[in-house]
Amino acid sequence: MIITRFFSCKVWQLLIACIGLTGVCYAQPLSKAARDSLKKLTEEDYRQMLHTLHISSLRPGPSGNPQASNAANTNEAKATPYRDLPDALVLDNGKQVTTPAIWWKKRRPQIKEYFDREIYGRVPAYMPPVNWQVIAVTDTVQEGIPVITKKLIGHVDNSAYPAINVDIQLTLTTPANAKTPVPVMMEFGFIMPPGFSFPSSNTQPTWQQQVLAEGWGYAIIVPTSIQADNGAGLTQGIIGLVNKGQRRKPDDWGALRAWAWGASRALDYFETDTAVDAKRVGIEGVSRYGKAAIVTMAYDQRFAIAFIGSSGQGGTKLYRRVFGEQVENVASSSEYHWMAGNYIKYAGPLTPQDFPVDAHELIALCAPRPVFISAGSPQIEGNWVDAKGMFLGGAYAGKVYELLGKKGLGTMEFPLIETSLTGGEIAFRQHSGGHTTGPNWPYFIRFAERYFAD
Ligand code: GCU
Numbered sequence: 001m002i003i004t005r006f007f008s009c010k011v012w013q014l015l016i017a018c019i020g021l022t023g024v025c026y027a028q029p030l031s032k033a034a035r036d037s038l039k040k041l042t043e044e045d046y047r048q049m050l051h052t053l054h055i056s057s058l059r060p061g062p063s064g065n066p067q068a069s070n071a072a073n074t075n076e077a078k079a080t081p082y083r084d085l086p087d088a089l090v091l092d093n094g095k096q097v098t099t100p101a102i103w104w105k106k107r108r109p110q111i112k113e114y115f116d117r118e119i120y121g122r123v124p125a126y127m128p129p130v131n132w133q134v135i136a137v138t139d140t141v142q143e144g145i146p147v148i149t150k151k152l153i154g155h156v157d158n159s160a161y162p163a164i165n166v167d168i169q170l171t172l173t174t175p176a177n178a179k180t181p182v183p184v185m186m187e188f189g190f191i192m193p194p195g196f197s198f199p200s201s202n203t204q205p206t207w208q209q210q211v212l213a214e215g216w217g218y219a220i221i222v223p224t225s226i227q228a229d230n231g232a233g234l235t236q237g238i239i240g241l242v243n244k245g246q247r248r249k250p251d252d253w254g255a256l257r258a259w260a261w262g263a264s265r266a267l268d269y270f271e272t273d274t275a276v277d278a279k280r281v282g283i284e285g286v287s288r289y290g291k292a293a294i295v296t297m298a299y300d301q302r303f304a305i306a307f308i309g310s311s312g313q314g315g316t317k318l319y320r321r322v323f324g325e326q327v328e329n330v331a332s333s334s335e336y337h338w339m340a341g342n343y344i345k346y347a348g349p350l351t352p353q354d355f356p357v358d359a360h361e362l363i364a365l366c367a368p369r370p371v372f373i374s375a376g377s378p379q380i381e382g383n384w385v386d387a388k389g390m391f392l393g394g395a396y397a398g399k400v401y402e403l404l405g406k407k408g409l410g411t412m413e414f415p416l417i418e419t420s421l422t423g424g425e426i427a428f429r430q431h432s433g434g435h436t437t438g439p440n441w442p443y444f445i446r447f448a449e450r451y452f453a454d
Helices: 002-017 032-052 100-120 207-213 231-235 237-242 255-270 288-299 341-347 359-364 387-403 438-452
Strands: 130-142 145-156 167-175 182-188 217-221 276-286 305-309 371-375 426-430
Touching (some): 100 341, 100 359, 100 387, 130 207, 130 255, 145 207, 145 255, 167 182, 167 207, 182 207, 182 255, 182 288, 182 438, 207 217, 217 255, 231 237, 237 255, 255 276, 255 288, 276 288, 276 438, 288 305, 288 359, 288 371, 305 438, 371 387, 371 438, 387 426, 426 438
Parallel strands (some): 182 217, 182 276, 305 371, 371 426
Antiparallel strands (some): 130 145, 145 167
């Protein structure tokens, strides 16, 4: 467990080490001096935000190392001291939401406003246009399937602030012989340098091969080409470009919404590409990119389906649950940049009990569209992501799906590992592997077939 948690950290470290302020990700590990400088700039930005929020002290989060004296709780008996999970179907004035119309007109906007203001931050009202250019097209054969791969750059209009340049990196691969536009699964991922690959099981084809075998296409968008994955980068990337190099206000967007915004711009491009059926585009990601994937799905109703891998705290895991990673960890200087500045208040003057919403309501924002929540095993992935907390996020979102005539998870009981709960529009499966969606891809694909079938 420790090994895996540290291993997954190591993979991120290697990848994150190669993400500079420019956000371009290639395996050029940063020098110590560059890392120190990033850390210093991050601490400065963080301190400024605490100052703006009038926060003088914060509660530290627990450790992800199970051997540490301040290890995160993994004892289920101590996991739920919080009361009063907000009810997705009760309006702020205490009235019950009894019809889909009240959900769409009144309750959904209330929930969205809370996520905007307190949790993920607001996308600025005016966003510059993105000009997509196909920079290379290649014809290859992958596992016997002829495919066309387009390499794209989405250049964000920076005429209002030329000091910052944002070029979103995207690749799209579709079956060459398709007669009609195809569904596409897009992943928040990395464009790997030659020779690099994540450790994977060789008993199963890659997710890309599985998707192609269905006759679908796949795309990979590089989040760090939109917004760097650190606090130092908040005055750069798309957030910095629109803020003209200034620091964020407490309700300005963080990296998760910036990454989600980039995914929406990729979907704009798909709407113009005749190879893609833009009404059947799904989004997938793991860990911090699993958080980005659920945020994408919640905020852009054009996405048809989502596959959310081990998203943990700040993703589909309930905030009001003392198990694994806590709000305090995400509010720390190493992770706060994912969120709005206001989120930090809940690790200082406020507590997780004070959040006006909880993670189940983020999933509810996706209703009635299908969402598959994925986790790995406690033995291999560890407990940091809190599989049960993510399951409960899905379970409590169910009543909104039901109001809209769909089915939720169908149970409030956390299932045994490797049980597929895929009968409704919210699905859950905990596989027996590590910090990856890998072993759940075949189950997700069966689930997605219901929505992607011709
Ligand atoms: C850390 C962080 C998690 C995050 C993960 C990742 O473990 O605490 O919230 O999901 O990194 O992205 O790998």
